[in-house]
Amino acid sequence: MSITIRDIAKKLDLSIAAVSRALDGYSDISGETRQRVIKAAAEMGYSPNRSARQLRRKKADAIGYILPTEEPRFADPFVAEFISGLGNETALHPFDLLISIAPPGLDTEQTLYRNWVQSQKVDGFILNRMRVKDWRVQYLYETNIPFTALELSLDSIDYPRVEVDNENAMASLVKYLTKQGFQRFAFIGGDENLIKHKARFGGFLKGLEYCGIEWESGLSANGDMTIAGGYRIAQKLLYLKAPPDAILCINDETALGVLRAAHERGVEVGKQLAVTGFEGVIAGRYSEPSLTTMDIPIYEIARILVKMLACEIMHDVLDERVVVVKPEMILRQSTGRMG
Amino acid sequence: MSITIRDIAKKLDLSIAAVSRALDGYSDISGETRQRVIKAAAEMGYSPNRSARQLRRKKADAIGYILPTEEPRFADPFVAEFISGLGNETALHPFDLLISIAPPGLDTEQTLYRNWVQSQKVDGFILNRMRVKDWRVQYLYETNIPFTALELSLDSIDYPRVEVDNENAMASLVKYLTKQGFQRFAFIGGDENLIKHKARFGGFLKGLEYCGIEWESGLSANGDMTIAGGYRIAQKLLYLKAPPDAILCINDETALGVLRAAHERGVEVGKQLAVTGFEGVIAGRYSEPSLTTMDIPIYEIARILVKMLACEIMHDVLDERVVVVKPEMILRQSTGRMG
DNA sequence: TTGTAGGCGTTATCAA
């Protein structure tokens, strides 16, 4: 079968203990022996059996990410970039990345988390799509499992995390559009239980207030953060007797759907109607018209989350327990009048 | 610490062996005892320690997917949908999904595969983005590790796989466009070492031949299968003295970039210029204009690959060793003249 | 039907 330390020990006429220590870089082993062992190991193509090591060390050397997705087929560019970041960063550490998928309901998701914890499959978790009240936070905190997350849930638990300054960013968009002369603001959000929604919608309201504009509740609706959802809701908004002249969206996907609906309605986006996204997904750069958005470095955020988690797991000191990311406003054609 | 069978045994005053067998559904255990054990296990929140089980069984109960990506940040919708399919299907089996990322060069990628194999991290692999000559196929075949793949590489090794009828599908597009009156055909491909490229470009040529059109090599170029790549190449094509009136792309991403370039050039897509994608990524439905494409059920394919792999690992008989998927032509505005 | 015991490959604790 596979090569074990036993094979190396036999070949070198050493004890397995000596081999093990030589490979793990302990100091109580002669330099010469170490060299011989390392050489032999390399020649024989040895690499330690993961399960045995894990069993003994009581560590999985793996981190887990459970994608919280509603529909089986709801895979957006955000996810792709996020996973890509997780994958690249974990590869730099001595960790594996374990991935699964569970709808954010209580059943499957809870079972999955509990199972991974109890069977010690992973040493820690990466979380995103935080909910206002998030049982994952409660659970992992109580069971003392390390985790890092994108966004802070409102469970009054302080965990290592990356935060995006959603609120001010969204407010900035409102202010900018006001200066451009737009007046009737609509907002298309997502699930109200999401922190992301709360923060961005909050920023929208804050922006309106700052600009002295009164909020018309009829001009806001929540979708599912997909292109299709944005399209559907925009269709309604654009057929109102007094339609909005600016539609701010919780994310780029939604905004891309809005663009489509506007085209069909024959509304000139950038002139008669301003549309903004959020998150800076690549497609927005090439849409017609191109999409004004608040860019968020999703890939980088994912990497930071892994780095932080690795520190937590190793019990290293974390220089920054909270990393705040400021979105960057990217002005493109969909808000027009940009000279 | 965590709950083990020992704890259950102690509580129920049984031997650990009895508990183990009861949980694993062996027949040589009394129904009553089994019930007691199962009940206690559930109450105590037991789930077996993964490392211990793996070590004993010499099985990882995990499948691996190593994302072959060039750029650290190259995450496309294809990947998102693919991973989503892998994740959902593995969740239905008693398997974990281990994910990592490696550029398709020899170095990192080879080390990673070897490491996962040698340390027995996974019981099998899912492959995609097959290359014409693919060392992964050679290696896994030789080491006798189960794997399934999307596309057949040209290594003369017959493995369980899903194949997409790329060639005929692409040829169909050419034929269709010819009927619509388009005449000067350009093709934007990807990496020439990819099976996908070979097959789709081959289909393009086949289609031309069928229609009696001569191929102008100046009207073909290879990009990197991203929106940006498509955009860049289309810019060149559209400024030729005799520009094409139809641009067929290896994938939707490329085609979306072409749309953008056409807009900027002031070319009316659907009338003066036909553009087609391939793969049926969701964004194409909402682009402006919407994109004609060959839809491929990526999500389903991923699930099939996992199912097949599971069979292979369990040494079950595979009813179909090769599943062929026929893309579905979806006609939208980008090829116009559709009544 | 149940219990005993050995071992999977490592690592860690002792002695030597």
Added chain:
DNA sequence: TTGATAACGCCTACAA
């Protein structure tokens, strides 16, 4: 500096 040896938690002959 090295070598025995005992776990880690689970599974499975074999014995009872």
